[in-house]
Amino acid sequence: MLDKALTGSRRYWTWIFVLLAVIGVAVLTYLRQFNEGLGITGMSRDVSWGLYIGQFTFLVGVAASAVMLVIPYYLHDFKKFSKIVILGEFLAIAAVTMCILFIFVDMGQPMRIMNVILHPTPNSVMFWDSVVLGGYLALNLVIGWTTLGADRKGVKPPQWVKPLIYLSVPWAVSIHTVTAFLYAGIPGRHFWLTAVMAARFLASAFSGGPALLIILALIVRKYTKFDPGYEPIQALGKIVTYAMFANVFLLGLEFFTAFYSNIPGHMHPFHYLYAGLEGHDKLVPLMWTSSIFAIVSLVLLVVPSLRKNEKILAFACVILFISLWIDKGFGLVIGGFVPNMFEGVTEYWPTLPEAIITLGVWAIGLLVLTVLYKVAVSVREEAV
Amino acid sequence: MSINRRQFLKMVGVSTVVGIGGTAVFNGLRNSGLEAAQTSPDPRTLTAKRWGFVVDTSKLQSDEDYQKCIDACHSIHNVPDLSGLPEEIRKRQEVKWIWTDNYERTFPTAPEDEYQNPELKEKKFFLFCNHCAQPACVRVCPTKATFKRKDGIVMQDMHRCIGCRFCMAACPFGARSFNWRDPRGKDDNGKPFVNPEKENKEYPTRMIGVVEKCTACTERLAKGMQPACAEASNGAILFGDLEDPNSEVRKIIATKYTIRRKPELGTQPSIYYVIGGGEHAG
Numbered sequence: 001m002l003d004k005a006l007t008g009s010r011r012y013w014t015w016i017f018v019l020l021a022v023i024g025v026a027v028l029t030y031l032r033q034f035n036e037g038l039g040i041t042g043m044s045r046d047v048s049w050g051l052y053i054g055q056f057t058f059l060v061g062v063a064a065s066a067v068m069l070v071i072p073y074y075l076h077d078f079k080k081f082s083k084i085v086i087l088g089e090f091l092a093i094a095a096v097t098m099c100i101l102f103i104f105v106d107m108g109q110p111m112r113i114m115n116v117i118l119h120p121t122p123n124s125v126m127f128w129d130s131v132v133l134g135g136y137l138a139l140n141l142v143i144g145w146t147t148l149g150a151d152r153k154g155v156k157p158p159q160w161v162k163p164l165i166y167l168s169v170p171w172a173v174s175i176h177t178v179t180a181f182l183y184a185g186i187p188g189r190h191f192w193l194t195a196v197m198a199a200r201f202l203a204s205a206f207s208g209g210p211a212l213l214i215i216l217a218l219i220v221r222k223y224t225k226f227d228p229g230y231e232p233i234q235a236l237g238k239i240v241t242y243a244m245f246a247n248v249f250l251l252g253l254e255f256f257t258a259f260y261s262n263i264p265g266h267m268h269p270f271h272y273l274y275a276g277l278e279g280h281d282k283l284v285p286l287m288w289t290s291s292i293f294a295i296v297s298l299v300l301l302v303v304p305s306l307r308k309n310e311k312i313l314a315f316a317c318v319i320l321f322i323s324l325w326i327d328k329g330f331g332l333v334i335g336g337f338v339p340n341m342f343e344g345v346t347e348y349w350p351t352l353p354e355a356i357i358t359l360g361v362w363a364i365g366l367l368v369l370t371v372l373y374k375v376a377v378s379v380r381e382e383a384v
Numbered sequence: 385m386s387i388n389r390r391q392f393l394k395m396v397g398v399s400t401v402v403g404i405g406g407t408a409v410f411n412g413l414r415n416s417g418l419e420a421a422q423t424s425p426d427p428r429t430l431t432a433k434r435w436g437f438v439v440d441t442s443k444l445q446s447d448e449d450y451q452k453c454i455d456a457c458h459s460i461h462n463v464p465d466l467s468g469l470p471e472e473i474r475k476r477q478e479v480k481w482i483w484t485d486n487y488e489r490t491f492p493t494a495p496e497d498e499y500q501n502p503e504l505k506e507k508k509f510f511l512f513c514n515h516c517a518q519p520a521c522v523r524v525c526p527t528k529a530t531f532k533r534k535d536g537i538v539m540q541d542m543h544r545c546i547g548c549r550f551c552m553a554a555c556p557f558g559a560r561s562f563n564w565r566d567p568r569g570k571d572d573n574g575k576p577f578v579n580p581e582k583e584n585k586e587y588p589t590r591m592i593g594v595v596e597k598c599t600a601c602t603e604r605l606a607k608g609m610q611p612a613c614a615e616a617s618n619g620a621i622l623f624g625d626l627e628d629p630n631s632e633v634r635k636i637i638a639t640k641y642t643i644r645r646k647p648e649l650g651t652q653p654s655i656y657y658v659i660g661g662g663e664h665a666g
Contacts (some may be wrong), residue, residue, distance in 0.1 A: 038547075039564035044476030048562060050554040108547015108562060108593025115527040115546050126526035126550055187520050187649040188556030265493070341558035342489035346476065380520045 001149060004378035005371040011223070012374065018163050019367045026360020029353045030105060038108060041354040044213070045344035047337040050108070051330065052127075056102035058208075058329035059365075060179045061201060063095035063136065065209020067172035068239050080235060084228045086151075086376050088213055089144035089283050092172075094369035095209075096137040101361045103130075125181045132175045133203050139168045144372075151378045176201045183336060191335045192268035194257075200250040201328075207243035208324040210236045211317035218314055219372065226380040230310070237313050241301040244320060248294055269335040272345065280345045283334060293323035428608030432625035434517065434536035435600055438633045438642065439510050440658035443620040450484050450508060456616035457482045457512075457598070462589045464577035465566035477560040479556060481598040482512040482613055492655075504659070511614070513538060513559040513598035514645060514653030521551035521560065530595075536626075536654060537600045547593040556646050557653070559597050566592040577581050626654060 008016075033040050043050045069088035071077035105111050121127045150157040177234055180198035187193070195338035214236050217228040258266040271277045273287045306312045339345050350358070387395070405484040444450055457463070463481055466474045487494075493596040515538045521530050522538060530545035530551055552560045567590050570576045578589050586604065590596055600623075601611035614621040622632035633656070636642070
């Protein structure tokens with residue numbers, strides 16, 4: 001089926017080459033980082049994880065969100081999702097690919113990545129994270145490819161794929177739960193040490209991922225002959241809305257616990273992120289952008305008449321996605337490191353090389369996504 | 385090259401035997417009670433059930449006294465000196481095994497308020513790896529590159545470390561340093577981070593992208609010597625067996641008021657700080 005990605009319009013190839021150009025620049029920048037060390041990033045001994053790990057965390061959520069299509073379609077026989085469930089599965093593949101790459105570019109000794117498998121360490125959450133992420137990638141590759149292949153031939157998917165699909169549901173939950181445990185099990189980082197971390201991760205994933213999917217479905221409709229349909233997109237819109245409310249609610253719980261308890265260690269990261277601490281306030285504008293976007297998107301999404309307008313829905317999804325990207329892809333990681341272990345403040349801001357490498361990983365993800373979607377769309381177009 | 389079934393089975397058989405033999409060798413080593421990096425027992429080796437430190441900085445007078453301890457450690461362990469870098473970058477990327485700080489920053493969760501003894505607030509403390517009995521860094525490491533020895537010392541295998549920095553996120557004491565740049569390299573002015581003339585050839589330099597920290601001078605203990613900081617400290621840093629009720633460290637802990645950093649986190653640090661001016665308290 002991959003041959004379908006090798007024929008395309010001029011616009012398709014232009015897009016592919018733009019992505020390849022970005023990737024090329026990023027690869028060169030990465031080689032610089034490989035030689036000179038992670039010192040070319042904005043990270044420090046106090047803020048020892050930054051944009052890379054933030055993006056990783058955020059994208060695990062995007063990957064897990066495929067389950068929001070799989071559950072209705074496969075478990076509840078919600079037929080309207082039949083055409084777009086493949087878009088969710090392929091998005092998961094692209095997202096997990098980016099996750100693995102973000103971990104890779106964050107490593108000080110990337111050539112030793114196999115040490116995680118050579119010296120398996122069950123007491124380390126990171127070991128489990130690599131296990132569940134690898135498994136999830138494999139599951140979605142097999143499921144997506146097999147179901148699409150069957151679709152192409154106009155037959156039902158083989159029976160053996162069914163158990164894998166059912167397995168993918170708890171597996172999707174596991175990847176984001178385990179990722180949350182990377183943070184939520186660490187002593188001394190008050191911002192992360194919260195039992196609702198995994199729940200909030202899932203809520204933000206199940207709103208941000210489907211929001212991205214709505215945007216992608218609308219793009220697919222605009223540029224190809226394959227129409228994912230009005231109703232599936234509306235159904236997704238409702239999922240986005242519910243999940244986003246859950247996410248904002250859970251964030252509210254964090255605020256309550258921190259500020260009503262009045263425990264300084266719990267309040268400091270929130271002070272830093274939303275008001276600034278000891279005169280350090282680099283993240284404040286970003287965090288307020290995230291908050292305002294979250295509220296505006298919720299208003300637009302919760303009013304049915306607004307949500308039913310696809311243009312408004314698309315706009316709401318874009319700002320919701322940006323809101324969650326800031327909150328989880330940036331604020332969450334940095335907030336855990338500020339203040340530092342000595343109650344001092346070291347600020348973090350990504351450097352240009354770091355931003356280019358980040359962009360490059362996104363470009364690789366988009367390339368994978370484009371190729372997979374091209375295949376899926378071509379199969380769908382033939383079926384029309 | 386192609387092999388038939390018979391040859392393949394032979395190879396499998398031979399490698400299994402060798403494999404089992406290899407395991408036996410390792411088990412043999414384990415049973416002899418040797419620590420990692422040791423190949424044979426050395427009668428001089430200092431041993432303990434759980435090594436620990438008592439820090440009493442009232443024994444030190446001038447800034448030079450403090451610096452002497454830091455230099456003793458950093459020079460013998462070839463800790464890269466980033467002082468040639470711009471101040472802002474140096475502060476963010478510096479590698480340190482032992483350093484000093486004030487009361488407030490050393491014990492951010494300890495009881496303190498504005499009415500407290502100003503003497504205490506001005507006091508300086510040594511900070512280095514706590515060699516916790518329940519180390520968070522060891523728990524999170526995905527490759528066992530950081531591990532706890534039987535004598536309680538938390539060690540770091542620089543050749544296995546993948547540089548994921550999970551341990552830095554997990555350590556509540558900021559004791560871990562990452563090599564953000566090549567410690568064997570030079571700064572922009574051509575000044576090497578480890579001066580080749582002063583380099584201690586007995587101790588390895590590190591490579592780029594790995595995490596390092598205080599090792600309680602295991603290489604010195606193996607030769608019957610005290611940790612370098614303790615030796616240079618004029619009694620301000622004492623090293624001994626916390627499990628031995630007759631050890632000097634235990635006697636001080638039993639008789640003087642000591643505190644540990646962030647005990648509420650349950651990592652059980654092995655450094656005890658004498659508070660309130662040694663002589664007066666005794």
